[in-house]
Amino acid sequence: MKAIEFINVDRAFKDGDKTVKALQPTNFSIDRGQFVAIIGPSGSGKSTFLTIAGGLQAPSHGEVKINGQRFSTESEKKRAQIRLSEIGFILQASNLVPFLTIKQQLQLVDRVDKGNVNREEIVTLLEQLDIEDLQNKYPSGISGGQRQRAAIARALYNDPTIILADEPTASLDTDKAYQVVEILAQETKKKNKATIMVTHDTRLIKYCDQVFEMKDGVLQEAQLTATT
Amino acid sequence: MFLAWNEIKYSKVRYLLIIGVLFLISYLVFFLTGLAYGLAQENRTAIDSWDADGIILPEEANGNFNMSLFSAEELDNIQADEKAILGQTPAVIEKDQEDSGEDRLDVRFLGIDTEQFLTPDVVEGRLVESNGEVVADISLKEENGLNLNDSITLVGGEQAFEIVGFMEDAKLSVAPVLYTTIEAFQEVRFGEPVSDDSELAISAIVVRSETDELDQVTIDNDQLELISIGDFINDLPGYNAQLLTFVFMISFLIVIAAIVIGIFIYVLTMQKINIFGVMKAQGISSGYISKSVIAQTFLLSLIGVLVGLLATLGTALLLPAAVPFRSNELFLIVVSMLMIGIAILGALFSVRTIVKIDPLKAIS
Numbered sequence: 001m002k003a004i005e006f007i008n009v010d011r012a013f014k015d016g017d018k019t020v021k022a023l024q025p026t027n028f029s030i031d032r033g034q035f036v037a038i039i040g041p042s043g044s045g046k047s048t049f050l051t052i053a054g055g056l057q058a059p060s061h062g063e064v065k066i067n068g069q070r071f072s073t074e075s076e077k078k079r080a081q082i083r084l085s086e087i088g089f090i091l092q093a094s095n096l097v098p099f100l101t102i103k104q105q106l107q108l109v110d111r112v113d114k115g116n117v118n119r120e121e122i123v124t125l126l127e128q129l130d131i132e133d134l135q136n137k138y139p140s141g142i143s144g145g146q147r148q149r150a151a152i153a154r155a156l157y158n159d160p161t162i163i164l165a166d167e168p169t170a171s172l173d174t175d176k177a178y179q180v181v182e183i184l185a186q187e188t189k190k191k192n193k194a195t196i197m198v199t200h201d202t203r204l205i206k207y208c209d210q211v212f213e214m215k216d217g218v219l220q221e222a223q224l225t226a227t228t
Numbered sequence: 229m230f231l232a233w234n235e236i237k238y239s240k241v242r243y244l245l246i247i248g249v250l251f252l253i254s255y256l257v258f259f260l261t262g263l264a265y266g267l268a269q270e271n272r273t274a275i276d277s278w279d280a281d282g283i284i285l286p287e288e289a290n291g292n293f294n295m296s297l298f299s300a301e302e303l304d305n306i307q308a309d310e311k312a313i314l315g316q317t318p319a320v321i322e323k324d325q326e327d328s329g330e331d332r333l334d335v336r337f338l339g340i341d342t343e344q345f346l347t348p349d350v351v352e353g354r355l356v357e358s359n360g361e362v363v364a365d366i367s368l369k370e371e372n373g374l375n376l377n378d379s380i381t382l383v384g385g386e387q388a389f390e391i392v393g394f395m396e397d398a399k400l401s402v403a404p405v406l407y408t409t410i411e412a413f414q415e416v417r418f419g420e421p422v423s424d425d426s427e428l429a430i431s432a433i434v435v436r437s438e439t440d441e442l443d444q445v446t447i448d449n450d451q452l453e454l455i456s457i458g459d460f461i462n463d464l465p466g467y468n469a470q471l472l473t474f475v476f477m478i479s480f481l482i483v484i485a486a487i488v489i490g491i492f493i494y495v496l497t498m499q500k501i502n503i504f505g506v507m508k509a510q511g512i513s514s515g516y517i518s519k520s521v522i523a524q525t526f527l528l529s530l531i532g533v534l535v536g537l538l539a540t541l542g543t544a545l546l547l548p549a550a551v552p553f554r555s556n557e558l559f560l561i562v563v564s565m566l567m568i569g570i571a572i573l574g575a576l577f578s579v580r581t582i583v584k585i586d587p588l589k590a591i592s
Contacts, residue, residue, distance in 0.1 A: 047592070051588055051591075054509070056509055056587050056588045056591070057588050077513070080508065080511045080512075080513050081511065081513075082511070083509070083510065083511035084510065084511025084512065085511070087511070089509055089510055089591075091506065091509075091591050095502075095503075095506040095591065097231075097503055097506075097507070098238070098503065099231075099234055099235040099237075099238035099239060100231075100234055100238075104230075104234060107230070108230065108231065108512075109510075111230050112511075112512050112513075112516055138238065154510075166591070
């Protein structure tokens, strides 16, 4: 069973009188345990692809399935429930809740989804990501790299099957960027997740199993060897 | 509550300021309510203390106590479970030993038959036993320094009275009441005593009914009318106008408070659109976020209202006795609940904004 599957998915926008095709008809799938990168220039449709995968917008045509189940055709409420339990989002600027400590960011997921807090699970995850000392710190009190690791912890905490990372290294220096992508790759393998990372930084794709290139809304498999 | 409380803890100064505004608004509302209630009570406590159901006045008095005068013999024409004659007249008194003019006081003399049910509950001293004695409202002691056995004189007259007792809550039209005999009332009102009981004039006959209904009261005189105590109080000169003024002031204040709180919460919500958008992108429902905003409003308004309430009660302890402030548990609870309820209503405007937040825009 595919973790995520795009079946003839496209996305078009109205821009005045014109219709802009942000994503051309696309067929794509990824299995659990796979780490896939999508590269391409700005405005090529990478983020549109990722947000459709995450159910934040519906495709104009076609269908997205998560673990073999209907997803894109479900109601917004149902998509939000699936997102909460099956998808972990990691965003460009980490987007942690500023008034919650790192530990509370994870507790929030618990409170919304399960209703109880698993303290051991939180500590274990933070230890794995080497940020256990920061659990009582607020996002404003830690570095960009630490924030991104905290965002990874939050995305992984609910044990989702799919990780969607949108430029997760954009605000980091090279060393920290490598570190973050390495963690993502490790977690993908260790916890059998399906991870899609959108990035414009081709130096990072050496950690990925498969690389796709998005150009003018068309998704094509890229030659891994040519970019490493 | 998790998000709500943690955000308050994180942004302490911001939320302290909001609580401060809520506190000031609730303090003002509580204080005005206390003053309005106190002033209203000062118009009527003497009447309330009768625990009566109705009052009989001549029709031509048009419900006005001050314009009412008829023969005490009319008592025989009234059938009621309990009935009592009452004479009422405003007067100015002064302490006997001084004549500075500064100690002159506006009072209301109430003449009663001490064998009937209008006899006051004396908290200090004793009941009147002769025509030269009065039982006074305790405010004359607390605010004007009059004591038991003090002598008071009517300004413009020669009658002198000795204070033989004090009672609580005996004010009528904001003036302290002096209970005396019906004969003494006659003398205060007309300047001379009556020689014959048949000449005795009274202001009203007050009735009680065992069933609290006035249907059982009958009057064998077309010139007299029976008025319920509630209607009689509402028709006291100036009472209703005063009460309505305060009710409208307080109501508008509560509505304005709701709008202010609604705007505060709305502005705070707008500032957090991105955070809420990211939460929604992660699958946290609009319902959870909305509940959190409402819980936060509840917490803020609860703290603000409680502090306002405590400050009001504290201030009340420091107020001079002359300030007509009174607290009433029921009013305080109702006003507190109204303030909190309306604050939450104000927060509901933000829920629409939360539901409309597009997570896609927030993460872009």
